[in-house]
Amino acid sequence: MMNIELQCCALFILSVVSAMFLCNKKLDLMNRSLYVKALVICFFCLIFDIGSVASIYLSVYHGLNETVTKLICKLYVMILVAQGYMSFNYAATGIMSRNKGSKILQGVYLCIFFAGEIAMAVLPIDFFMEGREVYSEGPSTSVAYLLAGIYTLSTIGIALACRKQISVRRFLSVFLWQAIWLLAAVIQFLIPGLLLIGFASAFGMVVLYIQLENPSEFIDNETGAFNAGALSLYVKDRYRYERRFAFFTAKINYITDNVDLAMERNTVVRTVKGMSELGPEAVFRISDKMFGILYDDAERMQECMKFLKKRKDAVTDVPAKATYMLIPDSDKLSGPDEFFRFLHAYENEQQEITVADEETLQRMRNQNAVRDMIDLALKEDRVEVFYQPIYNAAKKKFTAAEALVRIRRKGGGIVPPAEFIPVAEENGQIIPLGIRVFEKVCRLLAEGTVQDLGVECIDVNVSAAQFDNENPSKFVLEYVRKYHVDPQQINIEITETAVNKNKKLLLSNMDQLIDKGISFSLDDFGTGQSNLDYFVDMPVVNIKFDHTFTQAYFKNSKVKHILAGMADIMHNMDMKIVSEGVETEEQLKAMLAINIEFIQGFHFSKPVPEDEFIRFLKENNRD
Ligand code: C2E
Ligand code: CA
Ligand code: CA
Numbered sequence: 226m227m228n229i230e231l232q233c234c235a236l237f238i239l240s241v242v243s244a245m246f247l248c249n250k251k252l253d254l255m256n257r258s259l260y261v262k263a264l265v266i267c268f269f270c271l272i273f274d275i276g277s278v279a280s281i282y283l284s285v286y287h288g289l290n291e292t293v294t295k296l297i298c299k300l301y302v303m304i305l306v307a308q309g310y311m312s313f314n315y316a317a318t319g320i321m322s323r324n325k326g327s328k329i330l331q332g333v334y335l336c337i338f339f340a341g342e343i344a345m346a347v348l349p350i351d352f353f354m355e356g357r358e359v360y361s362e363g364p365s366t367s368v369a370y371l372l373a374g375i376y377t378l379s380t381i382g383i384a385l386a387c388r389k390q391i392s393v394r395r396f397l398s399v400f401l402w403q404a405i406w407l408l409a410a411v412i413q414f415l416i417p418g419l420l421l422i423g424f425a426s427a428f429g430m431v432v433l434y435i436q437l438e439n440p441s442e443f444i445d446n447e448t449g450a451f452n453a454g455a456l457s458l459y460v461k462d463r464y465r466y467e468r469r470f471a472f473f474t475a476k477i478n479y480i481t482d483n484v485d486l487a488m489e490r491n492t493v494v495r496t497v498k499g500m501s502e503l504g505p506e507a508v509f510r511i512s513d514k515m516f517g518i519l520y521d522d523a524e525r526m527q528e529c530m531k532f533l534k535k536r537k538d539a540v541t542d543v544p545a546k547a548t549y550m551l552i553p554d555s556d557k558l559s560g561p562d563e564f565f566r567f568l569h570a571y572e573n574e575q576q577e578i579t580v581a582d583e584e585t586l587q588r589m590r591n592q593n594a595v596r597d598m599i600d601l602a603l604k605e606d607r608v609e610v611f612y613q614p615i616y617n618a619a620k621k622k623f624t625a626a627e628a629l630v631r632i633r634r635k636g637g638g639i640v641p642p643a644e645f646i647p648v649a650e651e652n653g654q655i656i657p658l659g660i661r662v663f664e665k666v667c668r669l670l671a672e673g674t675v676q677d678l679g680v681e682c683i684d685v686n687v688s689a690a691q692f693d694n695e696n697p698s699k700f701v702l703e704y705v706r707k708y709h710v711d712p713q714q715i716n717i718e719i720t721e722t723a724v725n726k727n728k729k730l731l732l733s734n735m736d737q738l739i740d741k742g743i744s745f746s747l748d749d750f751g752t753g754q755s756n757l758d759y760f761v762d763m764p765v766v767n768i769k770f771d772h773t774f775t776q777a778y779f780k781n782s783k784v785k786h787i788l789a790g791m792a793d794i795m796h797n798m799d800m801k802i803v804s805e806g807v808e809t810e811e812q813l814k815a816m817l818a819i820n821i822e823f824i825q826g827f828h829f830s831k832p833v834p835e836d837e838f839i840r841f842l843k844e845n846n847r848d
Contacts, residue, residue, distance in 0.1 A: 227282050228357045228420055232275045235427035239268055242427075242434050249440035252455060252507055254462045259315040260438050266308045267426050273301040274423040277352075278359055285354045295350050298361040302369035303345050308426060309376035310338045312406075316380045316399045319437075320387045323465055334379070341372040357418040370410075377407050398436035402429040445510040447490065448497040456509040459519065461561045471526035472552040474517040474568065475500070475533060481544040492543050499536055503529040515572060523553040548574060552581040566593065595648040598632065598640070603657055607633040610665045611832035614841060615684070615803060616824040618817055622846045625716070626675075627684040627825065628666045629832045630658065650690040659691050660700050666715070667708040669835060676714070678842035684716045684746060689723035692730055698737040705741070712742035718769065720748045724759050735764055746803065750774065751788075760800070768795050772806020772826070779812060789819050796820065 243264055251257060280297045283289035313334060321327040350365040360366075384391075384399045409425030443455030451459075463470050477492055493514070500508045500516055504525075509517045520526040530549060537547045550571055558564050558581065570589050571579045579585065602608050608630065615625040632640040649655040666683050669675060675683075691697045705712055717738070723731055735745055746767035747760050751774025760768060770788065777784040792802055804816045807826030816824055830841055 227278055228359050228418065229275045229278050231420055232271055232278070232423045235424040236268075236271050236275070238431060239264070239271065239427045242431055243268075246434060246438065246440070249444075250507070251440045252443075252451065252459045252462075254459060255466045255468075256315065256319045256462065257438060259311070259318060260433065263308070263311045263315050263433075264430055266304065266311050267430055270301070270304045270308045270426060271423045273297065273304050274420070277301040277361065278420070281352045281354050281359055281361075284352070294352060298352055299345065299350050299365055302350070302361065302366055303342055305422070306338070306341055306345065306369050306372045306376075309373045310334070312403075312429075313376040313380050316403070317383055319395060320383055320391050320399065322387075322390060334376075337372070337375065341368055344368045359420070360417050373410065377403050377410075381407075394436060398432055402432050405429055405432070448494055448510055450497045450501075450508040450510040450516065453509070453511050455507075456511060456517065456519075457561070457565070459507075459509075460564055463519070463555065464560050464564075469521075470555045471520045471523040472517055472555070472564075473520075473526050473530045474511060474515055474550040475530075475537070476515040476548045476550075476572065477545045478514070478548055479545045484544070488543070492545065495543075500533060503533060511568065512572070515568075517568075526551070526553065546577075548576070549578045550574075550581070551578065554581075557581060557583070557586060592648050592652070595645050596652055596654065599645055599649055599654050599658065602632045603654075603661060607635070608658065608661045608665075609633050609834065610662055610669075611834055612683070612838040613825060613832040614830050614838065614845075616829055618820075618822055618824065622679050623829070623842060624679060624681045625684060625823065626680060626838065627718070627832070628662060628686070630662045630686075631832075646688070650688050653690070655688050655690045659687060659697075660704075662686075663701065664704050664708075667704045667710050670710045670714050671708040674839060675842060678839065679846040680714075680842065682714050682716050682744075684718050686718045686748065687723070689720065689726045692723055692726060692734060696734065698734045701738060701743065702741060705743075712738075713744075716744045716746055716767070718746045718748040719765075721759050724763065732764075739764055750791075751777075760795075765800065767801050767803055767823070769803040769805055769825075770821075775804045775806045775812070775816070775826075779815070792819050792821060 246261075246264070277294075277298045277300075280289060280294040284291055284294040314331070317327070317331060317334075321330075345365045345368050348364040348368060350361055351363040352361045353359065380403045381400060384396055384403070388396045406422070406425045406429055409421035413419055413421045443451050443458070445452040462468075475496065477496060493510075496516055497508055497510065500518060503518065506518050506520055506529075509519070511517050518526070518529065520529070530551060534547070534549065550568065552558070552564070552567065555564065558567060563586075567581055567586070567589060570592070571585075609632070611629045611631050612626040613629060614623040615627060616622070617624040630642050630646070632645060634640060646655070649658050663685055666685055670683060687697055701715075701717070704710070705715065719731070739745070744767075745763075745765045746769050747763060747765045748769045749771045750760075750768050751771045774784070774788065778788045779785075795802055801822040803823040803825055804821045805825045807813050807816060807824050807828050809828055812826075813824055813828055829845075833841065
């Protein structure tokens with residue numbers, strides 16, 4: 226009886242894994258092609274394993290020519306080593322980062338491999354058979370065992386050394402796979418009748434398949450497209466092996482609120498179908514409503530994207546519009562991180578097509594740099610509040626001040642809000658930033674110093690974006706309570722943009738705060754299209770004339786009449802006016818002449834840090 230049951234069993238297992246692997250659609254990942262090679266070699270190895278046992282049997286019992294048997298045995302050990310090398314290569318490429326050191330290491334192993342193969346080819350080999358004990362022996366076989374041992378131990382060693390850089394899962398599977406192989410080799414060495422090595426190899430391929438190479442894990446169930454995990458893996462792979470690519474995404478944006486689940490599902494499935502029909506390239510589902518295709522060259526991507534857009538534009542039965550993102554050249558982005566940052570940053574862009582060109586990428590990089598700066602400043606408490614005194618014409622002293630945010634650079638310099646407020650408004654950092662400013666203002670008021678020096682109220686700016694995400698009245702009241710601040714001492718400045726955004730929400734927030742005693746001003750009046758209804762039904766006590774409006778008063782006689790007329794109207798409505806941007810004595814006089822109640826501007830003081838503000842009050846607010 227030939228000792229080949231285990232090998233036949235292994236052959237069967239390997240066939241099943243190969244069939245499963247081949248049936249599923251896959252991405253052309255570099256590492257995956259190494260897996261295919263390992264699979265093929267494992268196959269040959271098993272065949273020659275069986276072949277060598279069979280030929281030894283035939284030589285011993287049926288007089289087969291010994292030279293033929295030795296040749297087959299030699300081929301077997303040579304393929305066995307090739308398999309060890311392939312396994313090492315597969316594991317090492319998946320694990321090690323691609324640097325010069327790892328390339329040299331892989332080169333060394335390749336040399337060892339060739340040297341070993343030549344040695345095995347020229348060195349003599351022998352075989353032995355007695356009952357179920359059957360094996361090849363001699364110098365050639367010893368070289369095979371030595372090399373197989375080196376590859377296995379090296380693979381385990383690399384997995385251990387790089388375990389911090391790789392996922393636990395990859396580590397465990399590579400470790401398990403090699404440990405099984407090593408264990409089998411040891412057992413086979415001790416019990417020569419138990420031919421385990423072939424079986425262990427096949428079993429290892431199963432472990433790898435289940436853990437690392439199972440393609441169905443990367444398929445989106447609903448549409449059959451590749452999922453976001455697959456995209457992440459694929460994009461990393463393309464960057465890693467410097468395989469330049471182009472990419473485009475299409476996103477569904479419903480233009481009505483009543484979209485039911487069935488329609489949503491249908492649209493998603495139709496989109497994937499439409500995209501699959503563009504060509505053989507894989508379609509990815511990146512998020513619920515966003516899909517993408519990766520191409521080898523930009524021209525083809527442009528063509529397909531245009532074709533898809535044309536088809537989409539012809540669809541009239543779905544209440545949705547599509548937006549597209551185009552990445553014509555992956556090399557323009559620094560790597561997978563920036564690739565996904567781009568997708569994330571422009572995912573909700575309103576314009577129909579966003580292209581990852583130099584300008585857009587530069588803007589994104591700037592925004593990221595600013596975002597990081599804000600984050601760090603918040604963490605390291607370098608967000609400061611400057612105060613600009615506001616002159617009260619009736620009382621002839623400074624009874625108010627506007628709180629203006631600044632970021633202190635590590636070196637001591639100051640970043641003006643124009644450089645970071647727009648970014649913060651866009652990415653939501655305005656929420657923590659606004660809270661920090663408000664807390665600092667409350668702290669100042671809690672000390673009571675500025676009130677003793679004549680200040681009745683501090684103006685705080687609140688952005689439109691702060692009304693969007695969070696209920697602003699919540700944090701305002703929280704800090705007012707925490708620091709025992711008199712709400713009458715706080716005035717909140719809002720702009721038209723806030724009014725435009727969500728008037729109902731804004732009004733309800735304002736009402737809550739007004740109830741508690743906080744007052745409001747309408748900021749930046751005279752910029753944009755200052756519609757009258759912005760303040761007609763707004764419960765604001767002050768209107769702030771923007772500095773461009775104030776300045777225009779002195780340059781343009783028509784504006785002079787408009788501003789004076791506006792001032793009259795507002796006074797008749799019992800509102801008070803703050804003129805911003807008053808820079809000269811002459812401008813001050815002119816504003817006082819038309820009965821503007823409050824004056825703010827460089828003429829009195831620019832915005833200054835807290836201690837300077839207190840000094841200013843001490844000098845200028847003497848009775
Ligand atoms: P804003 O609310 O209109 O603030 C007045 C701006 O005018 C301030 O600029 C101030 O320095 C400047 N200014 C004051 N007097 C004069 C003058 O005589 N001539 C001229 N040309 N300009 C004058 P700043 O401090 O750079 O702030 C810019 C904008 O940033 C603010 O405009 C406001 O919209 C925003 N901002 C500042 N702090 C905050 C904050 O804490 N939260 C929010 N959401 N926005 C803030
Ligand atoms: Ca303001
Ligand atoms: Ca203003």
